[in-house]
Amino acid sequence: MSSDNRVSFAPGTDRQTAVAEAIAILRRDGVVVLDDLIDPALLATCSDEIAARHPDMAQPDRSRYFGPYVGRHTIPLLVDGLLADPAILLPKSVAHIATELLDEAFKVDSVGLLVAVPGAPDQTAHRDAWLYPREGLDRLLPPFALAFAVPLVTMDETSGRTAFWRASHRSGSTVAPTTPHDLAPTVHPGSAILWDYRIYHTGLANHGTAPRPVIFSALSREWWVEIDPPEAKDYRKLNVARTVFEGWKPRWQARFSRADVM
Numbered sequence: 037m038s039s040d041n042r043v044s045f046a047p048g049t050d051r052q053t054a055v056a057e058a059i060a061i062l063r064r065d066g067v068v069v070l071d072d073l074i075d076p077a078l079l080a081t082c083s084d085e086i087a088a089r090h091p092d093m094a095q096p097d098r099s100r101y102f103g104p105y106v107g108r109h110t111i112p113l114l115v116d117g118l119l120a121d122p123a124i125l126l127p128k129s130v131a132h133i134a135t136e137l138l139d140e141a142f143k144v145d146s147v148g149l150l151v152a153v154p155g156a157p158d159q160t161a162h163r164d165a166w167l168y169p170r171e172g173l174d175r176l177l178p179p180f181a182l183a184f185a186v187p188l189v190t191m192d193e194t195s196g197r198t199a200f201w202r203a204s205h206r207s208g209s210t211v212a213p214t215t216p217h218d219l220a221p222t223v224h225p226g227s228a229i230l231w232d233y234r235i236y237h238t239g240l241a242n243h244g245t246a247p248r249p250v251i252f253s254a255l256s257r258e259w260w261v262e263i264d265p266p267e268a269k270d271y272r273k274l275n276v277a278r279t280v281f282e283g284w285k286p287r288w289q290a291r292f293s294r295a296d297v298m
Contacts, residue, residue: 046072055132066205066235069221076226082118083188094153094247100270107156110148116277134255137179141258146273150252156242161212164233172208181233181256188249191223196242205234
């Protein structure tokens with residue numbers, strides 16, 4: 037099993053074996069890097085489409101964007117154009133992982149553009165969500181949601197990375213760790229990160245001169261829903277173009293059943 041939480045999905049890889057390894061790492065450590073998951077050229081064209089639609093991505097709009105952390109916000113994305121390509125939106129390997137860890141009836145709960153602007157500081161260590169923090173039961177339970185992050189630029193020491201405390205999804209503590217994080221992977225466009233919503237993690241500072249945009253999707257069990265942030269009154273966490281939605285097969289329509297179809 038990979039010791040650095042990376043699994044390769046490069047062409048020629050045995051995908052079934054890679055998926056099984058990724059699942060094992062997620063169960064053990066709560067986070068895995070999926071290297072070479074998406075064709076970088078295809079993703080670059082998708083990135084150009086997103087940038088053209090959101091030229092002001094570095095400027096937060098608190099009524100429309102979700103952004104509880106300084107220097108960071110999430111922009112709702114319309115699933116259309118190349119973003120609607122399954123190879124980017126929900127690759128088969130990711131769907132297989134979600135099916136195993138969340139059940140066949142898993143939902144895509146949100147799709148947005150997570151942006152760390154130049155000068156954004158380190159976040160505080162946090163979990164994305166948990167179910168029973170007071171009772172301390174989360175560490176005993178299977179995952180209820182996974183984050184799927186696809187960077188559109190290289191995440192490195194300059195632009196900033198996401199850092200993790202491995203296996204903290206199995207900790208019953210409700211107090212953020214004070215020890216240093218033990219995983220902060222460099223991730224290039226075409227690779228992705230999957231993590232359990234319960235793991236402690238932090239976005240590291242953007243020391244560069246350009247925004248760090250990441251396509252961020254939440255995958256969840258069918259009974260779990262992330263509540264829209266009250267401060268972003270016009271925020272819509274999942275938007276799908278009508279022509280795209282109507283062109284999907286029933287299983288994909290079911291996975292995206294929470295979408296605002298536009």
